[in-house]
Structures are given as C-alpha cells and as structure tokens.
Amino acid sequence: MTNNMLLSALVLTKNSENTIKNCIESLKFADEILILDDFSTDKTEEVIKEYQFLDSYSLPYKKGTFPQLKFFQQKLNGDFSAQRNFILRKAKGKWFLFIDSDEVVDKNLRKEIIKVMQAENNPYEAFYLKRQDFFLGKKLKFGETANNKFIRFAKIKSPWVGKVHEIWNVQKPGVKIGELKNPIIHNQNLTITDFLNRINFYSNLRAEWLYEQKVKEATLKTFFNPVGKFLNNYFLKLGILDGFEGFCLSFLMSLHSLLVRIKLQILWLQHENRQI
Structure with a gap:
C-alpha cells in the first residue's frame, strides 16, 4: 500500500x-x-x-x-x-x-x-x-x-x-x-510561580542524569558556575537590553544552574553515606 x-x-x-x-x-x-x-x-x-x-x-x-x-x-x-x-x-x-x-x-x-x-x-x-x-x-x-x-x-x-x-x-x-x-x-504563557516549578522539575532531572553519568563537580563550581552564567547571559549576551524581563530570565536560568549543582552534590553525599 x-x-x-x-x-x-x-x-x-x-x-x-x-x-x-x-x-x-x-x-x-x-x-x-x-x-x-x-x-x-x-x-x-x-x-x-x-x-x-x-x-x-x-x-x-x-x-x-x-x-x-x-x-x-x-x-x-x-x-x-x-x-x-x-x-x-x-x-x-x-x-x-x-x-x-x-x-x-x-x-x-x-x-x-x-x-x-x-x-x-x-x-x-x-x-x-x-x-x-x-x-x-x-x-x-x-x-x-x-x-x-x-x-x-x-x-x-x-x-x-x-x-x-x-x-x-x-x-x-x-x-x-x-x-x-x-x-x-x-x-510559554507561564507565571513566575509556574516557571519556578518548571526549574525545580528540570533541575531534578538534570542532576539525576549527571549523577548517573558519574559526574562530580568541585564545591566552588556550585557557586561560580551559576554566577558566571548570569554574567554571561545578562551582560555578554546583552540580556540587559531586554529590560526587566531579560533580568528575570537571566536570574532564573542561573538559579536553575545553581539548583542542578546543589542537587548533584546532595546525591553524591547520599551515595557516600550509603557506603558507610
């Protein structure tokens, strides 16, 4: 056919x-x-x-x-x-x-x-x-x-x-x-609350995937990577020119980066505790 x-x-x-x-x-x-x-x-x-x-x-x-x-x-x-x-x-x-x-x-x-x-x-x-x-x-x-x-x-x-x-x-x-x-x-037609819920959901998935891939990061990266992401998106990529909305999105995406790294650190701490 x-x-x-x-x-x-x-x-x-x-x-x-x-x-x-x-x-x-x-x-x-x-x-x-x-x-x-x-x-x-x-x-x-x-x-x-x-x-x-x-x-x-x-x-x-x-x-x-x-x-x-x-x-x-x-x-x-x-x-x-x-x-x-x-x-x-x-x-x-x-x-x-x-x-x-x-x-x-x-x-x-x-x-x-x-x-x-x-x-x-x-x-x-x-x-x-x-x-x-x-x-x-x-x-x-x-x-x-x-x-x-x-x-x-x-x-x-x-x-x-x-x-x-x-x-x-x-x-x-x-x-x-x-x-x-x-x-x-x-x-996306999302409120800030909706966006925060989505960030929480996707950061869980990303952290779990990195953990499955045996990825580890130094504690300092947990702080510096999100800060660097914000500076890159807001200043180098000119997110500042998108006004208040540009600031909000740059901040929220750096928050996503921070949450991924915090959750990844927690997964490794839980792993180490299970080995004791």
Missing part, C-alpha cells in the same frame, strides 16, 4: 491546556498530528480529543477537513528521549516535525516547511529551526535564548538521545543539515 503521508507533526504534552489548542491549530497543514501525553491532570486530554474526534461545536472543522490526530499516553519517567522515540516510531510521514506543546508554527515557517518538502532537488535531510522566545509576554531579542536553534525537522527516523536536554541524533556522515529562516514561536 502506498504511503501518501508527507508530514507527521509530533508533540509531547504535560498539563498544556493553556497552550495546546494554539499548537494544534498551527499544525493543521500536516498530514497527521501525533500527541504523546504524560498523563496530564488538567484539561489537556479533553482539548486534544475535541480535535481527535471533531465532535465539538466549538470547532469549525468537519471530519475529513482536519489532519488525522492520534493521541497516546505514556509516563515520562524522567526520560524525554524515550517519549520522543516512542511517538516517532508511530509516525507514518516522509518528513517529521517535532513541536513542543507551548510552541506554534506561524504562516511564514509553515510556507517554508512546505516549500522544502515540495522541492525536487532538496539536498538536505534535516533542518535546524530557530526559536523566538517570549517571556512574561515580552518578545526576547537578547540573552540566552536569542540564538536558540534545534534540529526539529527531518526525514530521518534516527533516535533521540539524552534523558533531558535531549538531542535528535541525525548528525551522521553524509547527512546534510540545513537551517530554516523563520523561527518557531515559543510563548
């Missing part, structure tokens, strides 16, 4: 009720949308299933007029690569586009992606996508996030690696990787 699917859009979710609708709407140019949810406790599943079954009067779509949407659930268990690899195995397209639940593909990026897929002599098998971040409602132009880019669009079913801060492992001999001009729009 011939597979006529050109693009599979793949999304991971966890308590994304405030952002997932915009994300799904921005992906309606795909042939299929696959969503893997980490058993959300809010209304994420309810919103997704409206699009899956198209049985809501609030949606202007009829069956057959919206991409096929498939919904799966699987516990994260601290491993983002395992989640991405699970959903990638389910995809049937010739091209694969990974988008987070708080990101959207705007019309300019959509046109660029379609142009790439339709090109007969396209030499690239994967593409870096830039990301335009918003924080506390402000578009950020400087600091840590100014030059973010990730491999998110490819036609290679290579696995993702790394439990946290995962990477799509498509960089192999002979594989040409391009870069698209237009960015993904990343508007």
Whole structure:
C-alpha cells in the first residue's frame, strides 16, 4: 500500500491546556498530528480529543477537513528521549516535525516547511529551526535564548538521545543539515510561580542524569558556575537590553544552574553515606 503521508507533526504534552489548542491549530497543514501525553491532570486530554474526534461545536472543522490526530499516553519517567522515540516510531510521514506543546508554527515557517518538502532537488535531510522566545509576554531579542536553534525537522527516523536536554541524533556522515529562516514561536504563557516549578522539575532531572553519568563537580563550581552564567547571559549576551524581563530570565536560568549543582552534590553525599 502506498504511503501518501508527507508530514507527521509530533508533540509531547504535560498539563498544556493553556497552550495546546494554539499548537494544534498551527499544525493543521500536516498530514497527521501525533500527541504523546504524560498523563496530564488538567484539561489537556479533553482539548486534544475535541480535535481527535471533531465532535465539538466549538470547532469549525468537519471530519475529513482536519489532519488525522492520534493521541497516546505514556509516563515520562524522567526520560524525554524515550517519549520522543516512542511517538516517532508511530509516525507514518516522509518528513517529521517535532513541536513542543507551548510552541506554534506561524504562516511564514509553515510556507517554508512546505516549500522544502515540495522541492525536487532538496539536498538536505534535516533542518535546524530557530526559536523566538517570549517571556512574561515580552518578545526576547537578547540573552540566552536569542540564538536558540534545534534540529526539529527531518526525514530521518534516527533516535533521540539524552534523558533531558535531549538531542535528535541525525548528525551522521553524509547527512546534510540545513537551517530554516523563520523561527518557531515559543510563548510559554507561564507565571513566575509556574516557571519556578518548571526549574525545580528540570533541575531534578538534570542532576539525576549527571549523577548517573558519574559526574562530580568541585564545591566552588556550585557557586561560580551559576554566577558566571548570569554574567554571561545578562551582560555578554546583552540580556540587559531586554529590560526587566531579560533580568528575570537571566536570574532564573542561573538559579536553575545553581539548583542542578546543589542537587548533584546532595546525591553524591547520599551515595557516600550509603557506603558507610
């Protein structure tokens, strides 16, 4: 049977009720949308299933007029690569586009992606996508996030690696990787409390991963690395030009760095105590 699917859009979710609708709407140019949810406790599943079954009067779509949407659930268990690899195995397209639940593909990026897929002599098998971040409602132009880019669009079913801060492992001999001009729009719509909760969650995962890799750091680094991160993001990368929002983000990202190192030190102390 011939597979006529050109693009599979793949999304991971966890308590994304405030952002997932915009994300799904921005992906309606795909042939299929696959969503893997980490058993959300809010209304994420309810919103997704409206699009899956198209049985809501609030949606202007009829069956057959919206991409096929498939919904799966699987516990994260601290491993983002395992989640991405699970959903990638389910995809049937010739091209694969990974988008987070708080990101959207705007019309300019959509046109660029379609142009790439339709090109007969396209030499690239994967593409870096830039990301335009918003924080506390402000578009950020400087600091840590100014030059973010990730491999998110490819036609290679290579696995993702790394439990946290995962990477799509498509960089192999002979594989040409391009870069698209237009960015993904990343508007997390988070309060400071939400952001602090997220920092706590990700710093746990990062510390546990470093501990599993037998990484140890000197106590002095616990202090100096976060301070250096703040100075680099706020002054050298000009986060100061993003105003109050730039200061907040620079500070919070240095706090993340500090928490990772404190938690890593605690894990090693617990390890040493168990050896006594």
